[in-house]
Amino acid sequence: MRDRGETFRNGAIQLLLAVNAVIMIYPLFVMVASSFKTNAEIFSSPLSLPTHFSTANLEKVWTETNFVRYLANSVGITVASVALILLFSTLAGYAIARYQFRLSSLVLMFFLSGMTVPLKLAIIPLFIQLDTLGLVDSYLGLVLVYVAMGIPSAVFIMTGFLRTLPRELEESARMDGASELRIMWSIMLPLARPALVIVAIQNAVPIWNDFFFPLVLITSDNLKTLPQGLTVFVGEFTTDWGVLFTGLTLAALPITLLYIVLSKQFISGITQGAVK
Amino acid sequence: MTDGWRHAGRPFVWRRSLWISALLTPALVVMVLFVLWPVLSAFRFAFYDFNGLRPSGFIGLENFRQVLFEKPYSDWTYNALKHNVIAFLALMLFENGTAFLIAFALLKALPGHRIHQVIVFLPVVLSAVIVGFLWRLFLHPLFGLVNQLLGLVGIGAIPWLGNENTALGSILFANVWHWLGFPTLVLLAGMQRISKDVLEAARLDGAGDYALMTKIVWPLIAPSVTIVTILTFIGSFNWFEIPYVMAGLTGSPGGSTDVLGLYFYRTAFGSTTTGIQDFGQGSALAVLMFVFVAGVTAIALRYLRRREIEQ
Incomplete structure (x- = not known):
C-alpha cells in the first residue's frame, strides 16, 4: 500500500x-x-x-547583415573586459590579502561598497564622464564601464581567496631572494586559478548578454554588440521570420555551447555571483 | 607585520609602499572615475537644470517636484511604478512559487534530476534580448507558436502583446521563462543544506510530502527565500530589457507595459514620442529609484533576517 x-x-x-x-x-x-x-x-x-x-x-544572415561584425565586437569587448577585471582585481586583491598596510581595510571597504550601487542608475553622469574623455561610441568606453562594474565583487572574491593561501610558500621564496613581483606572479597566482575561473564566468555572462550600456554608449553600427545588433537586425527583417529565427539561434549558440560544456561552473558561478 | 620588509631600512619601506600602491592603482583609478564620481554626481545632478549635456543651474528640488507632482510627468511616474509593483508581486507568486515547487520536486533526486537542473537553467544564460525577441515572435497573433498551439485546442487568436489587458502579463511570462532556473537552483541549494536526519525523522513521524514541504522545508530554507525575495525586488524595479524588446520604449500598447526603467531611459536619453532629453529630471528619477530600492531592501532585509532567526 x-x-x-x-x-x-x-x-x-x-x-x-x-x-x-x-x-x-x-x-x-x-x-x-x-x-x-x-x-x-x-x-x-x-x-x-x-x-x-x-x-x-x-547565408542571408552571413552575407546581407552585419551579424559577423556584431559577433566579433561582442567577443572582443567581453574578452577585453574580463581580462582587465581579472588583472586589476587580482593585483588589488593581492595587495590587500598579502600585505599589511595602514589603509588596507579602508581600501577593501571602498571596493566592497561598489557592490551595493547599481551603476545603471548612474548612467547620466557616466555618459557625461565618457563624453568628456571622448570615449562615447568607442570600445574603450564600454570596456571601462564593464571593468568598473566587475571590479568590486572580483576584488572581494580574489581577496578572500588569496588570504587562504599559506604564508610558508611566500616566505621561503623570499628567503631564496625572489622579488615580490616574481613571488606574486610565479608562486601565488598559479594557485588562484579556481577563483579566477569563478570571477571570469561571473563577469563574462552578464557582459556578453548586456544590452543597456551599449544601447546608451554605442551608436556606430560597426561597434555594436550582439544583443544590440539583434535589435537592428529585427528592425530590418521584420517580416522575414526565417532570417529572424536564424539570427536568434546564432546569437544564442556560442553561450549555449559553452554552458553545456561548463554547466556546473556556470550554475555555481551565476547563483553565487548574485547571492554574494 | 609578517611580510618580507619587516626589518628593512628606509629605502625599502619606500619601495614597499610603491609596490603596494602600484598593485592598487589600476583598480582604484577605474573605481574612482567610473563608479565613485558618477554615483556622487548622480545625486548632485538631480538638483540641477540641464542645458543639453551640461548642468546649467542649481534649482533645488524642482526636478523631484516635477516627476512626483506635476502632470504629465507624475502620471507617467506612477503609471510606471504601478507596473513595477505588479511585476514584483507577479514574479514572487508565479516565478518563485513555481521555482519552489520545482526545487522541491528536484530534492527527491529521482532519475533525471541533474539533467533537469541543466535544462531549467539554460534560458538564464541567454541574453534578455534573445529571450524577448523569441517570445515576441511566439506571441504573434497570427503566426506565433502560442496561438498556433492554442488553435489546436480551439482557442481563437489572441493579440497577446497588442492588447492592454494581456501585454504586461505576456511580458511577465517571458520573464518567468527566462529566469525560472535561477530561483529554482538557489532554493534547491537551500533545501539540500537541510540535514538528512531532520527529513528522515519527519518521515518516520509520518509526515507526508505536503506536511514535509510546509512544516519542515519551507521554514528551514528561510535564508534562501530572503535572497530570492530581495533579488526579485531589485530586479523588478530595475526591469528594462525585456519590456524594451517586447513592448518598445514607450511601453506599448498605450503605456500598459511602461516601467520605471523605460521611463527613466526616455527621460534621460529622449525618444521620438516624448521629445527632448532631460538629464536633470532623469537624475531625479534615478535618485528616487535608488533610494526607494535601497531603502525597502534594507528594511526588508531586517524583517526577513529576524524571521530567519525566529524559525
Missing part, C-alpha cells in the same frame, strides 16, 4: 518535471528548427520539423 502510494507520488513528480522541461526546451527547439525553414513554411506549418534543411537563411 505504502509502496504504491510512493510510486504514484514519484510518477506525479516526474510528470511535473517533464512538463516543465518541455516548456523550457520546446521554444528553443522551435527556434532552431525554424531557422532551417523558409518563411512560407514557418507561417503555414510552424509546429512541424523543416521538410528539408535549407541553409538559405544562414
